[in-house]
Amino acid sequence: MQVIIKTFSELTLNELYKILQLRSEVFVVEQDCIYQDIDDKDQKALHIIGFKNNKIIAYTRVFKSGDYFSLASIGRVVVKKTERTYGYGHVILKESIKCIQKIFKEDKIKISAQTYLKKFYESHGFIKTGEEYLEDGIPHIAMILNTENS
Numbered sequence: 001m002q003v004i005i006k007t008f009s010e011l012t013l014n015e016l017y018k019i020l021q022l023r024s025e026v027f028v029v030e031q032d033c034i035y036q037d038i039d040d041k042d043q044k045a046l047h048i049i050g051f052k053n054n055k056i057i058a059y060t061r062v063f064k065s066g067d068y069f070s071l072a073s074i075g076r077v078v079v080k081k082t083e084r085t086y087g088y089g090h091v092i093l094k095e096s097i098k099c100i101q102k103i104f105k106e107d108k109i110k111i112s113a114q115t116y117l118k119k120f121y122e123s124h125g126f127i128k129t130g131e132e133y134l135e136d137g138i139p140h141i142a143m144i145l146n147t148e149n150s
Helices: 013-030 082-086 086-106 113-121
Strands: 001-007 046-052 054-062 072-079 109-115 127-135 138-146
Touching: 001 072, 001 086, 013 046, 013 054, 013 072, 013 082, 046 086, 054 086, 072 082, 072 086, 109 113, 113 127, 113 138
Parallel strands: 072 109
Antiparallel strands: 001 046, 046 054, 054 072, 109 138, 127 138
C-alpha cells in the first residue's frame, strides 16, 4: 500500500469522492450508523490516504492541537472491508502518528476510539482515559498516545 498525505485543497475531486464513499461504506452502511460524516472539519485536516492498485483502500484524517481536540488527533480511521486482513490499518495508523510528529511537531495524540478497537490502538501505545461513552450510538473511549518518550 502506498500512503500519501494531502491538505483538503490538494485533494482531487475524484479522491475526495472516493474518500467520502469509503467512509460512508464503512461507517454508515457496514456499521449501520446514521451520522453526519461531512462535518466541516475536513477542510482543517491533513488527509492520510492509502492506495493499492490506484484505489483508495485506507484513510485517516489528522488535526493539529486545537483544530478538533485540545491535543493533536486522528480520526475517521478506516480500511476497506476486503482489505482488512493485510495489516493496512496498522500501516495507516503508523503513518498518521508519524505525520503528526513530523508536520505538527506534536507528541501527544488523542483519539475517540470505537471500544471494540481498544486492543488495536493499545498495540500502538494508546492508553484509555476516562469512561466509555456513546458517540453516534456506538460505544467509544477516549485514548491518548504520548510519543515524547518513544
